[in-house]
Amino acid sequence: MMNFAAIPEPALRLVLCIVALAVFIGLNGLLLVYMERKIAGHIQRRPGPFEVGPHGVLTPVADALKLVGKQLVAPEGADKWLFWTAPILSFMPIFVLFLPIEFGPNLFGVETNLGLLLILAFAGFNVLALCLAGWGSNNKWGLLGAARAVSQSVAYEIPLLLTVLAVAFMTGTLDLGEITAMQGAWPWQWNVVTQPLAFVIFFTCAVAETNRAPFDVPEAESELTAGFHTEYSGMGFGLFFLAEYAEMIVVCSVATILFLGGWKGPFISGPWWFLVKMYALLTIMMWFRWTYPRVRFDQVLNICWKWFIPLALANLLLTAVLVKVF
Amino acid sequence: MAPQNPLTPAVTTVDSAMIASAPVQKVVDLCRAMSLWPMTFGLACCAIEMMAAGMARFDMARFGAEVFRPSPRQSDLMIVAGTVSKKMAPAVVRLYEQMPAPKWVMALGNCAISGGPFKFKGQYGIIEGVDQLVPVDVYVPGCPPRPEGLLEGLFQIQEKITGRRWWPLPEGFEPSPAGPDSAEVRKPASGEPETGKEGS
Numbered sequence: 001m002m003n004f005a006a007i008p009e010p011a012l013r014l015v016l017c018i019v020a021l022a023v024f025i026g027l028n029g030l031l032l033v034y035m036e037r038k039i040a041g042h043i044q045r046r047p048g049p050f051e052v053g054p055h056g057v058l059t060p061v062a063d064a065l066k067l068v069g070k071q072l073v074a075p076e077g078a079d080k081w082l083f084w085t086a087p088i089l090s091f092m093p094i095f096v097l098f099l100p101i102e103f104g105p106n107l108f109g110v111e112t113n114l115g116l117l118l119i120l121a122f123a124g125f126n127v128l129a130l131c132l133a134g135w136g137s138n139n140k141w142g143l144l145g146a147a148r149a150v151s152q153s154v155a156y157e158i159p160l161l162l163t164v165l166a167v168a169f170m171t172g173t174l175d176l177g178e179i180t181a182m183q184g185a186w187p188w189q190w191n192v193v194t195q196p197l198a199f200v201i202f203f204t205c206a207v208a209e210t211n212r213a214p215f216d217v218p219e220a221e222s223e224l225t226a227g228f229h230t231e232y233s234g235m236g237f238g239l240f241f242l243a244e245y246a247e248m249i250v251v252c253s254v255a256t257i258l259f260l261g262g263w264k265g266p267f268i269s270g271p272w273w274f275l276v277k278m279y280a281l282l283t284i285m286m287w288f289r290w291t292y293p294r295v296r297f298d299q300v301l302n303i304c305w306k307w308f309i310p311l312a313l314a315n316l317l318l319t320a321v322l323v324k325v326f
Numbered sequence: 327m328a329p330q331n332p333l334t335p336a337v338t339t340v341d342s343a344m345i346a347s348a349p350v351q352k353v354v355d356l357c358r359a360m361s362l363w364p365m366t367f368g369l370a371c372c373a374i375e376m377m378a379a380g381m382a383r384f385d386m387a388r389f390g391a392e393v394f395r396p397s398p399r400q401s402d403l404m405i406v407a408g409t410v411s412k413k414m415a416p417a418v419v420r421l422y423e424q425m426p427a428p429k430w431v432m433a434l435g436n437c438a439i440s441g442g443p444f445k446f447k448g449q450y451g452i453i454e455g456v457d458q459l460v461p462v463d464v465y466v467p468g469c470p471p472r473p474e475g476l477l478e479g480l481f482q483i484q485e486k487i488t489g490r491r492w493w494p495l496p497e498g499f500e501p502s503p504a505g506p507d508s509a510e511v512r513k514p515a516s517g518e519p520e521t522g523k524e525g526s
Contacts, residue, residue, distance in 0.1 A: 037392070063390070064357075
């Protein structure tokens with residue numbers, strides 16, 4: 001019999017959190033696949049998955065099991081080591097990204113005063129994974145997709161950081177728990193009221209960072225077949241997919257904490273408010289995807305360099321001045 | 327008739343199953359049947375009907391088959407939608423070989439089945455039936471077949487994978503007579519997890 005009291009509290013919390021996260025990410029993967037296909041269907045005036053299980057709820061389960069049972073193929077000229085490292089590298093940092101996120105009062109994996117920095121630092125791993133995937137698969141589309149992914153992610157990380165910095169200026173902390181604590185329960189007490197421009201830029205950049213449409217140029221089907229994951233079959237592809245959905249959850253959680261008051265909400269604060277806000281943002285992301293056509297690659301970078309970065313800089317300057325004055 | 331195409335038919339490899347257990351196989355088969363991702367791949371006018379089958383009126387998504395993957399590595403079903411010319415044949419064979427197992431092929435329309443209206447004495451440009459190049463699971467006749475035909479072809483592939491038909495037959499249609507090879511797979515499956523709304 002183990003003596004659980006002997007385990008230090010942070011370590012126990014970490015282990016429990018990672019186990020819970022594994023479940024959370026897996027279930028959310030299924031849920032988001034279902035949500036995405038249903039939303040796509042309803043936006044296009046069709047029912048979407050409907051017959052496999054009641055209203056098609058078992059379709060993502062079938063997809064997942066099918067992907068597990070699919071033959072794994074590596075192209076002949078591929079760098080096998082890099083090729084198989086890439087999907088794992090894309091998925092692994094997800095756990096770290098979730099650790100500092102405060103889902104509810106005292107509901108987080110690791111208490112750190114640099115939570116925001118931790119998330120932004122480890123989010124960069126995904127770009128590396130995409131780069132390895134494109135390079136390792138010895139495929140011209142993969143390589144082009146990887147090159148696009150890198151240039152897009154690098155470009156969009158700058159306005160993303162600048163908007164996060166504006167919030168950090170206002171609150172004076174990088175601790176996600178403290179940022180939540182500084183906001184009130186009612187919508188007019190949230191940071192989105194004082195930083196509306198930062199919220200819009202952050203959310204748009206988050207869509208671009210997760211390679212979602214309309215910024216999904218790294219996997220543009222019409223030009224690049226499937227971009228960096230062209231050569232991945234079965235769970236190789238599945239892991240990229242899961243990582244993409246998990247990253248969507250992370251960016252929506254961060255947006256919830258930074259701008260929408262985290263787990264605080266009218267009447268009864270708690271994790272449910274966090275989930276409501278997060279899933280609302282996820283739904284908006286999917287709504288984007290099925291509404292807007294994919295932008296051209298030069299347009300993607302033009303929006304970033306000519307609009308978002310100057311606007312975010314101006315916003316940061318204004319915030320800094322106001323913080324200094326008041 | 328001797329095979330008239332000078333091209334090499336497809337060669338592929340299949341990994342053997344890691345777990346050879348009947349119940350596991352059954353569940354996996356069911357999942358495969360309910361998640362047939364077709365390849366985004368059209369050769370001629372039948373592809374227009376294939377697109378219609380994915381659109382709002384017919385909506386293949388209802389059966390989990392709307393995920394048209396652009397990469398053969400991620401697709402399970404190759405819908406040969408249209409005339410296979412001799413120029414195109416190597417590409418078709420290549421695409422089939424690039425798909426990881428398990429994979430299925432549907433020959434959609436008369437051209438893919440036999441050359442259709444382009445088959446005549448002295449023709450030199452058409453493969454008379456895609457089954458000369460790749461093994462075909464289901465033939466959907468028509469010129470072009472209606473989207474309902476494509477959906478029926480999908481159901482037949484699902485039946486071929488799982489051993490039973492999951493969706494009701496259209497009105498006025500008799501169940502297809504059991505062939506000699508499908509006699510024992512047609513037994514009504516019992517004890518399978520409830521996955522389809524039968525009779526909906």
